[in-house]
Amino acid sequence: MIKLQPAKEFRLPIIAECISPDIFQGKKITEIEQLQAWEGNKQRNLVDLFRIEDVKDADPSENVAINIEGDVSKVRRIGSHMKTGEITINGDAGMHLGEEMTGGTITVHGNVNAWAGSMMKGGTIEIHGNAGDYLAAPYRGSTKGMHGGKIVVHGNVGSEAGACMKKGTIKVCGNTGQFVGIRMHEGTIYVQGDCDERAGACMVEGKIVVGGKLQAILPTFTIDSVKPKVKIEENETVQGPFYVFLGDLAECGNGKLYVSKQKNPQLGSYERFL
Amino acid sequence: MEILVKNGFVYDPLNRINGQKMDIAVKDGKIVERVDEHKATIIDASGMVVMPGGVDIHTHIAGAEVNTGRLLRPEDHFKDFEVKTSITRSGVGRSIPSTFTTGYRYSRMGYTTIMNPSMPPLEAKHTHEELSDTPMLDKATYPLLGDWWFALEYIAQDNIEECARHVAWIMDSTKGYAIKIVNPGGLEAWGFGHNVKGLDDQVPHFCTTPREIIRGLCKANKLLNLPHTIHVHTNNLGKPGNYQTALETMKCVEDLAVEDKPVIHITHCQFCAFKGDDWRTLQSGAEDIANYVNTHSHVTMDMGQVIFTDTTTMTADGPFQYDLYGLTGNKWVNHDVETETSAGIVPFRYRRKSYVHAIQWSIGLELALLIKDPWKIFMTTDHPNGGPFTSYPKIIAWLMSKKAREATLKRINKRSRSRSLLPSIDRELGFYEIAVMTRAGQAKALGLQKKGHLGVGADADIAIYNVDPEKIDPSRKFRTVRKAFKKAAYTIKGGEIVSRNGEIVKHVDGATMWLDVKVAEPAEITGDMKKRFKEYWTVEYENYPVTDEYLKKPNPIAVEAKV
DSSP: OEEEEESSOOOSOEEOTTOSHHHHTTOOHHHHHTOEEEETTEEEEHHHHEEEEEOOOSSOOSSOEEEEESOBTTEEOTTTTOOSSEEEEESOBOTTTTTTOOSSEEEESSOBOTTTTTTOOSSEEEESSOBOSSTTOOSTTOOOOOEEEEEEESSOBOSSTTTTOOEEEEEESSOBOSOTTTTOOSOEEEESSOBOSOTTTTOOSOEEEEOSOBOOOOTTOEEEEEEEEEEEETTEEEEEEEEEEEEOGGGTOOEEEEEETTTOGGGGGGGGGO | OEEEEEEEEEEEGGGTEEEEEEEEEEETTEEESOOOTTTSEEEEOTTSEEEEOEEESOOOOSSHHHHHHHHHOHHHHTTSEEOOOSSSOOEEOSSSOOHHHHHHHHHHTTEEEEEEEEEOGGGHHHHHHHHHTOTTOEEEEEEBOTTOHHHHHHHHTTOHHHHHHHHHHHHHHHTOOSOEEESTTHHHHHTTTOOOOSTTSOBTTTTBOHHHHHHHHHHHHHHHTOSSOEEEEOTTTTSTTTHHHHHHHHHTTGGGOOTTOOOEEEOSGGGGOEESSSSTTOEEOHHHHHHHHHHOSSEEEEOOOOOSSEEEEEESOHHHHHHHHHHHOOOOEEEEETTTEEEEEEEEEOOTTOHHHHHHHHHHHHHHHHSSOTTTEEOOOTTTTSSOGGGHHHHHHHHHOHHHHHHHHTTSOHHHHHHOSGGGOOOOOOHHHHHIIIIIHHHHHHTOTTSSOOSTTSBOOEEEEOOOTTTOOTTTOHHHHHHHHHSOSEEEETTEEEEETTEEOOOOOOOEEEEEEEOSSOOOOOHHHHHHHHHHOSSOGGGOSOOGGGOSSEEEEEEEOOO
């Protein structure tokens, strides 16, 4: 296991794509220390920014595990493009965590800034704190969102979570901001808490499940039925009942928006259209 | 500065030099008979191919439309960026690179002259500002006149002479180089939500037809003695069955040709060589078009080759772009440029496994290979519509090697593979023919006297590629050829070495060429015309013309007109 500890309190943004198990794999500590990262507009060796230790595991597995201890909320692109291995962060993490990752696991015991899991294709991200805006969303202008994998957030999430999602699962235990699942094509988003407005805007396919309160449904959604339960993924079913809305009709979409009946009495008026 | 390029295999089709080992001497930016060997910088080109600098007849690299494309596609930029060096500036973009990067990338491939083919006259100032910021290249731009109200009116009145005078005026006011016609009549109709479907459809409100517009502007072009022919993007572009329209367009000016000289250039012909009734029955119309072009000498054309990649389509053909949006559901821009033209942008991905896209890929190459005379068809991708210009080396490999074509054929859609004519075509082009299709032919069609050849007195624009024609058989070693054309060993622009082994070593500003048409009797700028500007344009007549300060390095080319 490689242990990283910030050598100082970071004031400038740091871009460290090199913090990835695939890159660390097969390298000696001295080689890892020489990896390049940007601090502001200056290129630095990783050793200038972090104290790096090789902690011997009791059970050495084949894949490299990286353990980051401390606040790295200024450090961007940790674990980007990672394929295997494990990253554990005990502290807050910066933007673009696990961007375009295709496998492996990232666990954060703290909060994460925006764009976590952006364009990811596989693997798992688990965030025990809150996540910022654009969780799993693609780069600006791109329509290629999350293509697979799983993100679990135990806290709250900002706006536009799961934008342009094509596959995979996002589970949020807390609340989400506006536009959850905007332009979604496929996949599942499960929000246990409340959702801010405009959930599922422009969605074409896929499933959004809101277990808490959703103040209003977009006018381009139509009620389809009331279902007693909904399947999130293999071995996970949530008991309802749920109102099922179809949309977004403005995009000729057929996405499904499940909203808890019990928590949303204000949507009761839709029942007369059934 | 004096340069001597020694012992290269020179391919200079305009001077009929086919791979002879010889020296090229350069002095003060021109090719000269000889230089003092002791004083000159010697470039040892032994085992290398020496060609005139590349010329691109049709590439959208500057202007309001291109810039809107850049704004529309941040995702096109973020994975392809260039860091600044002590010589070059930084830049981004794959299918629509920023201006400086465009210049550098062309230069690295050995290109030295490019033509920006669609400029709404109203956006001329913007276009020239961007062209001035595109280094390493000489350039020119074509104003869009096929739906320009003044032209339509004079053509409807059959007053070709006055139309010609107005064209001369617009060349001067927009600093343009040739007459560009896009979907004649259709763009004017698009302003009212319609389109024209054939050459004899009426253009709403103008009592004229696409056929009359093409013929009228072709006659005006001849009256003005412009160096290039009319540059036509046909009606019905991108619709199945449109090869008929392309053939009719070529036929409609057949009688205007004299002495085997071309009178019309059909641009990105691949997009108008579709046979079939709908997308499912789409087939290649390349054979019919090639048969026509092989038996007629009044036409030149360029390929508009499709590359399997993600790109951005942008044309002045608003209705076509709107249909493309309908097909893809992608984000889109559509724009009506007042009384002049329209425009549209849609990001697009050409996929190997798509039947239609694979057929399109095949059509481009079929055209290039079935048209026997390379002086009639030139290599382009209609950048960025068919793919970015950086893919030119790939096309060169496909043209030079059947094996390269077969390698790609294996990977495309099965149904399109069985319908493609490519497996039956054995033709493989040599370096001489490639030199024609990428520089000499294009320079000749554009009427550029000092470009595209290495004769004494020509501009010293030279490209040297590290591939030995005596040792390398391009038909088998197509990858080596592709690599060589990707990074020119040397690019010499205006007598200076600007790029070496794919690295820019000197930043130079190219000139902007424009036509200074000398008419006996200039167009009469009447009070009525000024009044119209006041009523119909957002820009007043006084502010309309491009003034000299917009051009960093103007290079006016004087033309004696017959009117």
